[in-house]
Amino acid sequence: xxxxxxxxxxxxxxxxxxxVQKEIYTAAEAVGAEVFFPDLSLADIRRNFRDxxxxxxxxxxxxxxxxxxxxxxxxxxxDGVFIASCFRCAEAAIVRNELRRYIHExxxxxxxxxxxxxxxxxxxxxxxxxxxxxxxxxxxxxxxERQTGLTMGVDSGSSTTKAVIMQDxxxxxxxxxxxxxxxxxxxxxxxxxxxxxxxxxxDLEAVGTTGYGRFLIGEHINADLVQxxxxxxxxxxxxxxxxxxxxxxxxxxxxxxxxxxxxxxxxPGTFTMGGICAGASGRFLEMTAxxxxxxITELGPLAMKGMGDDVPMNSYCIVFGTQSLVxxxxxxxxxxxxxxxxxxxxxxxxxxxxxQEIDIKEPVVMVGxxxxxxxxxxxxGNLLQxxxxxxxxxxxxxxxxAALLSSGFVEKN
Amino acid sequence: MIDTIPPLYAGTVTxxxxxxxxxxxPDDIAARAYxxxxxxxxxxxxxxxxxxxxxxxVEKVIAHIREVDPAHIYVKDRxxxxxxxxxxxxxxxxxxxxxxxxxxxxxxxxRIAAGLEDLEREPSGLPASGDRKQIxxxxxxxxxxxxxxxxx
Amino acid sequence: MAxxxxxxxxxxxxxxxxxxxxxxxxxTALSVRERIQTAGLDSPPLQMTPDDAKKGLKWAAVEVPxxxxxxxxxxxxxxxxxEAAVLVSNPDFAFGCMGCARTDELVEYLVRRKDIxxxxxxxxxxxxxxxxxxxxxxxxxxxxxxxxxEKAS
Numbered sequence: 001x002x003x004x005x006x007x008x009x010x011x012x013x014x015x016x017x018x019x020v021q022k023e024i025y026t027a028a029e030a031v032g033a034e035v036f037f038p039d040l041s042l043a044d045i046r047r048n049f050r051d052x053x054x055x056x057x058x059x060x061x062x063x064x065x066x067x068x069x070x071x072x073x074x075x076x077x078x079d080g081v082f083i084a085s086c087f088r089c090a091e092a093a094i095v096r097n098e099l100r101r102y103i104h105e106x107x108x109x110x111x112x113x114x115x116x117x118x119x120x121x122x123x124x125x126x127x128x129x130x131x132x133x134x135x136x137x138x139x140x141x142x143x144x145e146r147q148t149g150l151t152m153g154v155d156s157g158s159s160t161t162k163a164v165i166m167q168d169x170x171x172x173x174x175x176x177x178x179x180x181x182x183x184x185x186x187x188x189x190x191x192x193x194x195x196x197x198x199x200x201x202x203d204l205e206a207v208g209t210t211g212y213g214r215f216l217i218g219e220h221i222n223a224d225l226v227q228x229x230x231x232x233x234x235x236x237x238x239x240x241x242x243x244x245x246x247x248x249x250x251x252x253x254x255x256x257x258x259x260x261x262x263x264x265x266x267x268p269g270t271f272t273m274g275g276i277c278a279g280a281s282g283r284f285l286e287m288t289a290x291x292x293x294x295x296i297t298e299l300g301p302l303a304m305k306g307m308g309d310d311v312p313m314n315s316y317c318i319v320f321g322t323q324s325l326v327x328x329x330x331x332x333x334x335x336x337x338x339x340x341x342x343x344x345x346x347x348x349x350x351x352x353x354x355x356q357e358i359d360i361k362e363p364v365v366m367v368g369x370x371x372x373x374x375x376x377x378x379x380x381g382n383l384l385q386x387x388x389x390x391x392x393x394x395x396x397x398x399x400x401x402a403a404l405l406s407s408g409f410v411e412k413n
Numbered sequence: 414m415i416d417t418i419p420p421l422y423a424g425t426v427t428x429x430x431x432x433x434x435x436x437x438x439p440d441d442i443a444a445r446a447y448x449x450x451x452x453x454x455x456x457x458x459x460x461x462x463x464x465x466x467x468x469x470x471v472e473k474v475i476a477h478i479r480e481v482d483p484a485h486i487y488v489k490d491r492x493x494x495x496x497x498x499x500x501x502x503x504x505x506x507x508x509x510x511x512x513x514x515x516x517x518x519x520x521x522x523x524r525i526a527a528g529l530e531d532l533e534r535e536p537s538g539l540p541a542s543g544d545r546k547q548i549x550x551x552x553x554x555x556x557x558x559x560x561x562x563x564x565x
Numbered sequence: 566m567a568x569x570x571x572x573x574x575x576x577x578x579x580x581x582x583x584x585x586x587x588x589x590x591x592x593t594a595l596s597v598r599e600r601i602q603t604a605g606l607d608s609p610p611l612q613m614t615p616d617d618a619k620k621g622l623k624w625a626a627v628e629v630p631x632x633x634x635x636x637x638x639x640x641x642x643x644x645x646x647x648e649a650a651v652l653v654s655n656p657d658f659a660f661g662c663m664g665c666a667r668t669d670e671l672v673e674y675l676v677r678r679k680d681i682x683x684x685x686x687x688x689x690x691x692x693x694x695x696x697x698x699x700x701x702x703x704x705x706x707x708x709x710x711x712x713x714x715e716k717a718s
Contacts (some may be wrong), residue, residue: 014632528699
């Protein structure tokens with residue numbers, strides 16, 4: 001891995017005036033990257049803007065368009081692109097979306113787009129910036145298609161902690177626990193995975209971590225690879241779904257935030273992450289299961305038997321969503337229909353809020369714990385008009401990706 | 414770049430001086446500014462000068478340099494002091510946004526200069542009252558002389 | 566001497582003409598300078614913080630994007646203290662403070678709504694228009710010295 005500074009071109013309107021530009025700088029600096037503004041002359045701005053053909057009125061959006069054209073044409077060099085505009089600005093949303101698509105289609109530059117408010121912090125941006133730098137720095141590692149040696153991946157998520165042990169391109173041990181205390185949960189799932197694999201900790205040749213707790217766990221277990229979940233999950237998804245070549249789309253509806261990643265040859269091209277409320281997360285489905293008096297594992301099969309169309313439920317907010325749930329039950333709707341409606345509601349929010357930000361290309365792979373809820377997968381498939389692929393071990397996706405990628409360190413060790 | 418930067422030049426003002434004159438180069442104007450600069454900081458740039466200091470002193474310097482060619486020297490306030498690392502092109506990787514606005518306006522500043530020269534010729538000038546002014550046919554004599562001197 | 570709000574608020578031409586004819590141009594450089602020279606702020610490049618977007622609530626509601634509200638915290642106080650205004654309506658390529666069309670629309674509206682003399686112009690397309698442009702600005706500014714608050718055009 002090269003530690004050279006990764007240069008991220010910023011195309012934006014508004015962050016300086018929202019007081020969040022410093023947060024962007026801080027997030028970039030934390031992952032060894034540098035944000036810069038592509039330099040153009042006024043004549044170049046005019047020409048590029050005219051050539052692009054999207055006739056917006058705001059000057060800073062014209063500038064962002066002109067800079068994007070310069071990046072695609074190669075007159076300005078960068079390792080990645082960060083597109084940012086104000087949340088709730090329709091004009092900027094159109095530009096953000098079109099620039100992301102344009103850069104993705106006409107260059108190999110990784111792109112992340114984000115709509116901020118004045119409350120956006122560097123912590124929110126960190127994983128996105130880290131993913132941009134990973135793609136720039138670790139292209140060789142991300143190109144790895146086979147797992148070799150004896151390796152382990154640990155995924156410390158907001159809801160659950162998972163571990164997977166792999167040997168010679170196959171999974172030989174798994175561990176899964178709800179996340180309570182971050183390190184203790186990790187120790188427990190590692191113990192479970194080692195036990196199932198029938199090996200000792202010292203037998204492992206390389207270890208990788210991902211997820212929210214990746215830094216803490218990485219230090220605790222002396223990991224060779226500590227990497228954000230956007231690139232790791234993409235890799236795990238295309239590996240398990242056997243679509244390592246060509247385009248694919250990875251959707252991971254998590255406990256706290258969701259990831260939608262447009263992947264080419266196993267490497268994320270554009271992606272979005274989180275940014276919406278709990279009504280569109282796995283947490284809402286957990287709440288639904290609890291309210292219906294069933295285990296979360298029973299929610300999927302139950303939803304498959306129901307028809308959610310008659311049950312009004314489409315709130316971004318987990319509180320209002322739960323209210324709809326209670327009302328629906330009080331009105332006499334069946335548990336099956338309510339379960340189906342909850343699945344449809346989550347799928348719809350993700351579709352409306354996040355999937356519009358990336359290009360959906362088949363195959364669409366759903367991963368993470370929520371991919372085991374069949375009702376949710378069906379609802380998403382209906383919205384996207386496609387057959388969704390849910391690979392085996394999909395709930396272990398981060399751990400599989402980390403185990404696969406960490407095998408790049410086996411020879412070194 | 415994101416380190417805390419203490420307030421620079423607190424209590425001062427900074428003004429841009431743009432020079433689009435065939436009578437004087439930015440060097441000439443800078444030399445003239447130094448004649449009365451006192452404690453004012455003068456920074457030469459590609460388009461002219463940046464003058465930083467207490468407001469009264471800055472105004473005095475500007476009045477002095479404007480005399481050289483009033484219709485071709487333009488002044489505006491700047492929020493940042495010169496060389497501020499937050500706005501420096503080298504740190505940003507690109508021009509600060511305001512630069513393009515200046516580039517845009519300087520692209521047709523000649524039209525404003527023509528207006529100012531016109532006022533110089535007719536100091537008591539007629540009110541514009543929304544009508545187009547009667548323009549003499551052919552090239553204005555002073556403009557012709559300017560072109561000759563520029564070509565010389 | 567009147568305080569004259571200029572639009573584009575970053576305009577060299579308007580800033581120069583207003584000062585040249587003896588008045589005080591109110592452009593965003595003044596608002597930025599105030600922040601740059603305030604100790605304790607640490608939010609490069611403009612030393613604008615999330616608080617600026619909150620201050621902008623005085624001029625734009627909370628559902629208005631943060632970039633508009635933040636920009637309004639630069640423009641708003643200038644409009645509040647303006648005794649007259651010169652607006653150029655075809656700025657074409659203006660960036661930064663002037664880079665958001667929605668903010669610009671709001672700024673123009675707030676200026677027009679305020680009971681102060683306002684001169685509205687277009688950038689000159691040739692020297693002939695340049696002569697008229699300068700004269701109009703000069704005459705407008707001269708008129709401020711004795712003017713009652715009525716709108717010029």
